[in-house]
Amino acid sequence: MVVAFLPVAAIAQTRYQDPQGRYDLEVPAGWRVYPDQGADQIIVRRGAVQAIVSVTRQNKGNAMTGAQFVAVTAQEFRRQCPSFRQRQSGTLTLSGAPGVYALFTCDDPKSPAVAETDSALTANEFLVGVTLIAPLAVYYEYLPALDGIRNSLHVTGTPGVPATSGKARSQAMSDLKKACSVGAFTQERCARRLGMRLGRESKPGTAASRPPPGRVYRDPQGRFSVQIPRNWNAIAEGNNGAFGVQLRSGSSWINIMPSGPAANPNEVVLDQEHKIVARSHSGHPVPFGPAGLVQVFDRGLEIAYDDFTAMSPQGGAVASHIAGIGNIDGKGHAFLLLVGAFHPQAKDATDDPFLSVALSVRLAAHREPR
Incomplete structure (x- = not known):
């Protein structure tokens, strides 16, 4: 059976609204939004570059944490890629909530790729997970757009605070250091x-x-x-x-x-x-x-x-x-x-x-x- 992924947005830059009213985010011009047929999440994509966004309500007494989300995602990448390597990890603020991130590479000789997964549990018990994926050859080129998608994510009922990974450094410097750490450029x-x-x-x-x-x-x-x-x-x-x-x-x-x-x-x-x-x-x-x-x-x-x-x-x-x-x-x-x-x-x-x-x-x- 062939499953058709029908885009729900966007030719010009627009704001995507979750049909269930849980969140909204910016979609850059030329990118499209696809519902993921196998999970409660969306894929914002341009060619092989994509941002996978998941916002799910958690049970207050047994909520999954951002660190657990990142660990599970890392395990999935490791299963899919024998040459998996974690390059960076740390803390960030995502949708106004404290969270964590990890940066990975898959050194497949035919199609080396980079993935970053970010996650946070908001004060109103929504688990936010954003996974950014790009081929290594275009990772640095598309990193500002991927940052923009993640930073624009707003969960209903939370302050509209952009995602940050350290106020002391500019976003451009942070992106450049990520690109260097994954091998996008020579030393x-x-x-x-x-x-x-x-x-x-x-x-x-x-x-x-x-x-x-x-x-x-x-x-x-x-x-x-x-x-x-x-x-x-x-x-x-x-x-x-x-x-x-x-x-x-x-x-x-x-x-x-x-x-x-x-x-x-x-x-x-x-x-x-x-x-x-x-x-x-x-x-x-x-x-x-x-x-x-x-x-x-x-x-x-x-x-x-x-x-x-x-x-x-x-x-x-x-x-x-x-x-x-x-x-x-x-x-x-x-x-x-x-x-x-x-x-x-x-x-x-x-x-x-x-x-x-x-x-x-x-x-x-x-x-x-x-």
Whole structure:
């Protein structure tokens, strides 16, 4: 038997209304909406790119959670794809409710694909599940449209809050990092694109360029200063701050310290990562992040930056960062090493301020160009 999937919308961009009145969402121009014949969900599709949307009422006493939805979806992908790999996971806000997401790849040589599943349980007991699927070759191209579908999803009886996965980073930066993590670009292209994006976002007046609001920590030995993010604390390390400073908020922290001898900020980062590999006997290649080292040039300073996910001893994902900072002109060869760990699922988690902290650093020997 052949089942015909008849589109219910849309040639021009329009808003889809669930026939049962549970939710509505935006359908981009050129995309179509199909009812899924085998489940209570819809498929918003353009060619092989699709968003599968499910909004179902839960039993208040035995509600399925967003984490359970993501885990079940991951198991289904794993059954369908022997080369399944989970690339990212974390928290987000979906339809105004706290939820979780996971990013997967299927490395089938004939048709490599990317899938992201997001889920949250709303305050009025609706389980929201959104799964975004695209061939790897067009994933980055269609990611803004897929984001738009998910972010526009509004569940009846809930605030119309867009889905977010961290206020500190722009959607464009988040999309680029996802594309890099799934292998949509070579490491060199990722580093170049990320550097360009960071450069644009660090221009005066942009979100990433603004120093985190709070106090200024001034190194007792006069080597550097740095902005302390609001609600974070600064703890000098060693006698009179000889070993630098630790910025901390709950279980998240950023250590700032003078580096060992190095020729440039890139070498500062790679040297630290080689030390981590040697201590852990992991044999992990460096740089750790899928995008490689990203370079940012900001107000006379050069920042080399690596961004990756590590695992805590308890098995949880930890957003991790290593950066080296020095003068663009290379004079003085005085570099700082920054190492940070951010636990996005911890109860005390706040927005990850690592990049804005790095951009707020000022070296004592540095003079900003006029």
